[in-house]
Amino acid sequence: MFLLPMLLVIAVLNFWIFVKKRSNTKFAFADAVLRSPGESLARKINDLSFDFALYFSFVSLFPMLFYMVYQQAWISQLRPPSVTAGIFLFGAAFLVTVWVILKITSTIKQLHLYKIGYAGEVAVGNALNQLMLNGYRVFHDIEGDKQFNVDHLLVGPAGVFAVETKAKTKKKKIKGKQSHKVLFDGKSLFFPDKPESPHQAFLEQAKRNAKWVSRWLSEATGHPVKVQAVLVLPGWFIEIKKPGDVRVLNHNQVQALTDTANRPLLGKPEIDRIVYQVQQRCQNRKIVPQVLREE
DSSP states (O other), rough: OOSSSHHHHHHHHHHHHHHHHHHSSSOOOOOOOOTTHHHHHHHHHHHHHHHHHHHHHHHHHHHHHEEEEEEEHHHHHOOOOHHHHHHHHHHHHHHHHHHHHHHHHHHHHHHHHHHHHHHHHHHHHHHHHGGGGOOOOEEEEEEEEESSSSEEEEEETTEEEEEOOOOOOOOOTTTBBBBTEEEEEEOOETTSSSSTTTTTTHHHHHHHHHHHHHHHHHHSSSSSSOOOEEOOOTOOOOSSSSOOOOEEOOOOGGGGOOTTTOOOOOOHHHHHHHHHHHHHHEETTOOOOOOGGOO
16 A cells, blocks of 8 residues: 555556557657757756655655564564564664665765756856857767767867866865965966865866867868867866966856967868767757657
């Protein structure tokens, strides 16, 4: 009786999906649209939100189930279960509850990080989209070969830029130091909370992404394509001591990427070849609802 309502809901949902798939209706359009900023993170947030709801329901479900087993044993034997059986059941309920609480805590932490990352990618994506007014093409959330993605790709006369976004939070106050400024010496980042600890992981990821994009586009177009690695730290003031292989900016400085001074320009034929290949990879064919998708 306890599980009957849940089973009934599952049965109704499956029946509805069965009917919809066999109905004489279809989705009005099946256009392949380009991916939006932070789309991969948005999907992860949705998945984790579902996991959180599931774990949260388990907090009350499992202790109740163990208690029901205890009560059933009492009724069937016409006497209380043995002390050993009681300790085992309530101990198991306690351990399962602790495990669920740990999963909830872990899920909340991961959700928090994903939401910060998503907000950063949307902010940078919106800033890059403004460059389309200058004739540039902007693409977001390009899926790589091995479970990774390039946050943004900018293509135009100034070149091809693989943009990695890192939304790192700041300390509210740091005694005797500026909490909003990050130093870049050409090889490492120095954040104000750890000024003695050079940070290179963000830069290395940006370089790996740019190298992969260059290799992919060179093979796809049949022409060598040079790609500039860019790291954007939204909301931070970037102090450049020395330029490096990676350009480091905040999201309000992306306009500088369109500066064509002292660099060879990409011609329209080359831009068109690159844009075509990127569009083919970035088209999101999952816009049609799963229930209405033709098999």
